[in-house]
Amino acid sequence: MFLNLLPVLVVLCVASTPLAARAATTFELKSVKIDLPDSDRMFPEGPGSDAINNNCLACHSAGMVLNQPALSKQAWTAEVNKMINNYKAPVAPEDVGTIVDYLTALKGAK
Amino acid sequence: MADDGVFHRMMTRRRLLAAASAAAAGAALSRPAWAQSMIDLPLPDGPGARQITTSFPQKGPMILQRTRPPLLETPFEVFDKGVFTPNNQFYVRWHWALIPTDIDTDKFALTVRGHVNQTLSLSLNDILHGLPSVQLSAVNQCSGNSRGFFQPRVPGGEWANGAMGNALWTGVRLKDVLDKAGVKPGAVQVRFKGLEEPVVADAPHFVKSLDIDHARDGEVMIAFAMNGEQLPLLNGFPLRLIVPGWYATYWVKMLNDIEVLNQPDTNYWTKVAYTIPDTPYASIKPGEAGVKMIPINRMVPRSFVTNMASGSKVNAAAPLRGIAFGGDCGVAGVDYSIDRGQSWRQAQLGKDEGKYGFRQWQTQLALPAPGKYSLLIRCTNSNGVAQPDTPNWNPAGFMRNVVESIDIIAA
Structure with missing residues (x-):
């Protein structure tokens, strides 16, 4: 009876080996050329919308921001500063306050 | 206890309009060209409305989280079909907007350099046909999968539960590639870089590092196939680092540069970004300060x-x-x-x-x-x-x- 289990055990051990080494593959890769869609979505018009459209859309589309939850002015300030300090967004210093105010008006914590 | 559903209510913009006004019924019948499928992700306090997009090459219907750089979420019903997530609905997450869209397999090269005996420049032919190939099924999950369910809410990609997928990866062992170059004594980490580039010149290139012993554990691999096919470009064609059991931030896409380091990596993406509180479940109280942060690492059940x-x-x-x-x-x-x-x-x-x-x-x-x-x-x-x-x-x-x-x- 135990002997009958042996083939099953062998199969299980093979199946649970995470990596099965093989000879080099016959698989081939084909060159790829694609076009990625872009977004022409702008931020909703309002005080500061020019500043945010001009400063933020070079690196990411507007949808990223419009999908964000309501956040405090402090949190929006931290986000804008992260874009400038960590990701080197070239935001003109005089636009920083305008952008934070725009985001807080659009998506401020209630 | 979280009470988020794992399924999301599907609706079409057409149906929304019909619900909004009787007049829209006529518009619905004429099927306007702009009619798009929408989904409502059950994120606490919203916004949960997202477009279902079919505009991305090599991808089927995906939840559009961001167009550029692309963040595409797998619609949750896909996970009911089986344990392997189809390539054309595997989620997509890029950091920088400059992503090569034209990859010539004859010209692509993977460089192995740094603290090694000899610098290598490997063609795809060298990798596919010059090294033993291995296979492994592994879950690739974004560090921030399900972020949209956090309460209080936090900024970032506002994913529901679909920033994950499982595939059968075929490739070569990273260990074999490193051995080919010959790692010198004193190596401590290995840094990986792909072809994506920041829009702003002095912004930090996306790079990630693993400890040398992890990199040489025989499980970390360089994949050239996913579920038996070449990777969709948006999932990292032609080569992607596979780090089984670890969050996807380490699974560098379009991998073309491997650098063996003789001192710990201090770059932004390892040291500052993608860090977690060094606490049980990486959990702290909102507003809690002065917590030791460490790089995110192993996944949890x-x-x-x-x-x-x-x-x-x-x-x-x-x-x-x-x-x-x-x-x-x-x-x-x-x-x-x-x-x-x-x-x-x-x-x-x-x-x-x-x-x-x-x-x-x-x-x-x-x-x-x-x-x-x-x-x-x-x-x-x-x-x-x-x-x-x-x-x-x-x-x-x-x-x-x-x-x-x-x-x-x-x-």
């Missing part, structure tokens, strides 16, 4: 129902099924509760396709009376780690793995 939406009316004896994964090891068991966690029953596990992959589970419900039930699903991994019954919280929205729950009504 999760499980989901895939055949029922929250809010569904079901038969008292309905079949229930879903997927689970152990994180950095296999699934030991999946349990479910129909009485808010007072008692738990074991689900049956499906075929084991490898310890780092998804594992299907199923059971037959036996709901004692008509009415509302909150079903809880809990995975325990083979290291004995179970999903917690309270959600974690951290400011980056990383590593959510709370016991999932769905609300159903027994007929």
Whole structure:
């Protein structure tokens, strides 16, 4: 009876080996050329919308921001500063306050 | 306890309009060219509306989180079809907007350099045909998968539960590639870089590092195929680093540069970004300061129902099924509760396709009376780690793995 289990055990051990080494593959890769869609979505018009459209859309589309939850002015300030300090967004210093105010008006914590 | 559903209500813009006004019924009949499918992700306090897009090459219907750089989420119903996530609906996440869209396989080269005996420039032919090929199924999950369910909410990609996928990866061992270059004594880490470039010249290139022993463990691999086909460009064609059991931030896409370091990597993406509190479940209280932060690393267990939406009316004896994964090891068991966690029953596990992959589970419900039930699903991994019954919280929205729950009504 135990002997009958042996083939099953062998199969299980093979199946649970995470990596099965093989000879080099016959698989081939084909060159790829694609076009990625872009977004022409702008931020909703309002005080500061020019500043945010001009400063933020070079690196990411507007949808990223419009999908964000309501956040405090402090949190929006931290986000804008992260874009400038960590990701080197070239935001003109005089636009920083305008952008934070725009985001807080659009998506401020209630 | 989290009460987010794992399914999301599908609706079309056409239907929304029809609901909004009777006049829209005419517009609906004429099927305007701009009619687009929408989904409403059940994120606390919203916004949850997202477009279902089919505009991305080599990809099928995806939840549009961001157009550029692309963030595309897998619609959750895909996970009910089996443990391998189809390439054309595998989620997509890029950091920088300059992504090469034209890859010539004859010109592509992978460089291995740094603290090695000889610098290598490997062609795709060298990699596919010059080294032993290996296969492994493994879950690739974004560090911030399910971020949209954090409360209080945190900024970032506002994903529901679909920033994950499981594939059978084919490639070569990173160890074999490093051995070919000859790692010099004193190497401490290995840094990986892909072809994506920041829009702003002095912004930090996306790079990630692993400790040298991890890099040489024989499991970390360089994949050239995913579910038996070449990778979609947006999933990292032609080569992607596979780090089984670790969050996807380490799985560098379009990998073309490997640098062996003789001192710890201090670059932004390893040292500052993608860090978690060094606490149980990477959890802190909102506003808590002065916490030691460490790079995110191993994944933790999760499980989901895939055949029922929250809010569904079901038969008292309905079949229930879903997927689970152990994180950095296999699934030991999946349990479910129909009485808010007072008692738990074991689900049956499906075929084991490898310890780092998804594992299907199923059971037959036996709901004692008509009415509302909150079903809880809990995975325990083979290291004995179970999903917690309270959600974690951290400011980056990383590593959510709370016991999932769905609300159903027994007929």
